Amino acid sequence: MSKEKMKGISxxxxxxxxxxxxxxxxxxxxxxxxxxxxxxxxxRAWASVSIxxxxxxxxxxxxxxxxxxxxxxxxxxxRNFLLEADHVEGFSPQVFxxxxxxxxxxxxxxxxxxxxxxxxxxxxxxxxxxxxxLPFKRYVSGQVFRFExxxxxxxxxxxxxxxxxxxxxxxxxEEARQQVIEDMETTYEMxxxxxxxxxxxFQRPEWDKFAGAVHxxxxxxxxxxxxxxxxxxxxxxxxxxxxPFNVTFMxxxxxxxxxxxxxxGPAISRIYGAMISLLGxxxxxVLPWDLAPIQIVIIPIYRADTKELVLEKARELTxxxxxxxxxxYIKLDDRDYxxxxxxxxxxxxxxxxxxxxxGPKDIENNQIVAVNxxxxxxxxxxxxxxxxxIETYSENFTKLLKEKYSxxxxxxxxxxxxxxxxxxxxxxxxxxxxxxxxxxxxxxxxAEIIEKEVKAQVRGKRADAETHKFEKCVVCGxxxxxxxxxxxxx
RNA sequence: GGCCGGAUGGUCUAGCUUGGUAUGGCCCCUGGUUUGGGACCAGGAGAUCCCGUGUUCAAAUCACGGUCCGGCCA
Numbered sequence: 001m002s003k004e005k006m007k008g009i010s011x012x013x014x015x016x017x018x019x020x021x022x023x024x025x026x027x028x029x030x031x032x033x034x035x036x037x038x039x040x041x042x043x044r045a046w047a048s049v050s051i052x053x054x055x056x057x058x059x060x061x062x063x064x065x066x067x068x069x070x071x072x073x074x075x076x077x078x079r080n081f082l083l084e085a086d087h088v089e090g091f092s093p094q095v096f097x098x099x100x101x102x103x104x105x106x107x108x109x110x111x112x113x114x115x116x117x118x119x120x121x122x123x124x125x126x127x128x129x130x131x132x133x134l135p136f137k138r139y140v141s142g143q144v145f146r147f148e149x150x151x152x153x154x155x156x157x158x159x160x161x162x163x164x165x166x167x168x169x170x171x172x173x174e175e176a177r178q179q180v181i182e183d184m185e186t187t188y189e190m191x192x193x194x195x196x197x198x199x200x201x202f203q204r205p206e207w208d209k210f211a212g213a214v215h216x217x218x219x220x221x222x223x224x225x226x227x228x229x230x231x232x233x234x235x236x237x238x239x240x241x242x243x244p245f246n247v248t249f250m251x252x253x254x255x256x257x258x259x260x261x262x263x264x265g266p267a268i269s270r271i272y273g274a275m276i277s278l279l280g281x282x283x284x285x286v287l288p289w290d291l292a293p294i295q296i297v298i299i300p301i302y303r304a305d306t307k308e309l310v311l312e313k314a315r316e317l318t319x320x321x322x323x324x325x326x327x328x329y330i331k332l333d334d335r336d337y338x339x340x341x342x343x344x345x346x347x348x349x350x351x352x353x354x355x356x357x358x359g360p361k362d363i364e365n366n367q368i369v370a371v372n373x374x375x376x377x378x379x380x381x382x383x384x385x386x387x388x389x390i391e392t393y394s395e396n397f398t399k400l401l402k403e404k405y406s407x408x409x410x411x412x413x414x415x416x417x418x419x420x421x422x423x424x425x426x427x428x429x430x431x432x433x434x435x436x437x438x439x440x441x442x443x444x445x446x447a448e449i450i451e452k453e454v455k456a457q458v459r460g461k462r463a464d465a466e467t468h469k470f471e472k473c474v475v476c477g478x479x480x481x482x483x484x485x486x487x488x489x490x
Numbered sequence: 491g492g493c494c495g496g497a498u499g500g501u502c503u504a505g506c507u508u509g510g511u512a513u514g515g516c517c518c519c520u521g522g523u524u525u526g527g528g529a530c531c532a533g534g535a536g537a538u539c540c541c542g543u544g545u546u547c548a549a550a551u552c553a554c555g556g557u558c559c560g561g562c563c564a
Contacts, residue, residue: 302525302526343528
């Protein structure tokens with residue numbers, strides 16, 4: 001094997017992650033960054049199939065929990081946009097504006113939606129009339145546009161990205177709070193159980209919440225580098241939007257009330273980026289069983305004199321598996337102009353979970369060779385045990401992947417009592433747990449000091465139960481009202 | 491915002507100082523031989539050398555302006 005001829009990834013993931021990621025995207029044909037608008041990226045077939053499956057799983061999960069789909073316009077008139085002050089302030093710098101129709105300048109600028117609150121809620125105001133319409137739970141799947149400055153990177157940070165946003169209206173604040181908890185559960189079900197990404201939820205500090213929200217709860221993925229990556233967030237909007245958009249309902253006493261709103265925004269494209277970064281290895285892509293475009297690839301191995309025999313047997317095998325197994329797409333790679341070695345490498349690069357090899361020796365012994373994408377282990381399986389083998393393999397594959405990458409949150413965390421200790425812990429690629437004066441706006445100066453001294457962010461306080469308690473704020477020394485986590489993020 | 495680099499077939503790249511027919515690998519295509527971990531031989535295709543202006547008999551190369559990309563600093 002000569003290095004120069006490698007079609008595979010030429011660097012180790014552990015040695016140069018950034019280059020590894022770029023090569024993975026190019027060589028596994030996931031996306032093409034040559035599109036000539038910065039930050040807008042065509043996703044190629046191999047990634048698009050997985051992303052569609054992720055959407056599918058997510059949408060089914062949301063529907064099971066009482067959400068119905070909507071399809072909404074991509075453009076939002078500027079005047080809708082101006083209705084909620086914090087929201088405007090937060091999003092204005094990031095909006096792409098449509099200013100012309102043909103050569104004619106528009107009377108009013110139209111925003112390419114950066115998120116859909118201001119498009120949806122004026123309609124909600126018309127659709128919701130009484131308490132009988134509540135709870136009102138809807139979701140929109142589609143893309144949004146945000147004019148991000150600085151670096152863009154395929155899947156992770158783009159100026160157009162693909163997501164689902166659900167927007168729910170309730171009669172009481174308590175129900176809205178319950179919805180936020182449901183959204184967090186949904187995130188665990190999807191990201192951890194289906195996509196094998198370990199996460200933890202934080203309540204974000206006031207200075208870091210969604211523009212217009214009362215509270216923001218955001219999932220941080222725990223990457224093996226010790227850094228965290230922000231993934232889906234769910235927001236308690238309270239009545240911040242229902243008032244300006246007049247989302248009201250008649251209650252049982254014939255009184256008009258403002259609804260309590262929540263919104264939840266899993267960015268599927270970003271989750272895909274996190275997933276392939278986390279699960280991939282030096283060979284290339286590794287995908288959960290259900291998300292791989294092809295689950296099983298069959299590679300015939302022959303010489304000139306055995307070609308017909310092997311190919312016939314391989315075709316037979318392909319049909320057999322196709323008939324017996326219903327949770328898998330199977331491909332027979334019968335290209336005769338590519339050597340087996342190259343096929344092995346190619347399908348590993350593309351992350352096909354199970355490879356089956358069949359050659360003359362196997363036919364003689366009534367067996368096949370099965371190769372595990374996670375471990376690389378090769379084992380021989382008798383033909384009459386094949387059905388069982390594949391069934392077990394497919395059931396265990398994602399589970400094994402999850403176990404391999406599961407990171408116990410507590411094992412990543414160390415306690416810090418001084419800023420120096422925070423610095424040391426971050427330097428060791430861990431997450432620091434420490435006392436903090438406040439996660440309201442009055443705590444922001446302390447967070448800025450952390451950011452500057454440690455070059456890491458106060459991610460917030462745990463959304464679930466907290467067991468650690470501190471006397472003093474690690475920065476200012478005032479009484480610690482909160483226990484927060486400090487981490488470096490991507 | 492400041493400073494510094496860079497831009498050449500699909501991709502990576504040589505050439506630029508000292509102006510004169512643009513180099514090579516990979517990918518791709520054709521024919522043949524191959525096939526249990528990245529095969530080989532022969533042939534082929536593919537480039538407004540980022541854009542504009544200037545200097546010149548002659549510009550990828552020199553000068554000036556612009557665009558885009560990357561890096562470092564604030």
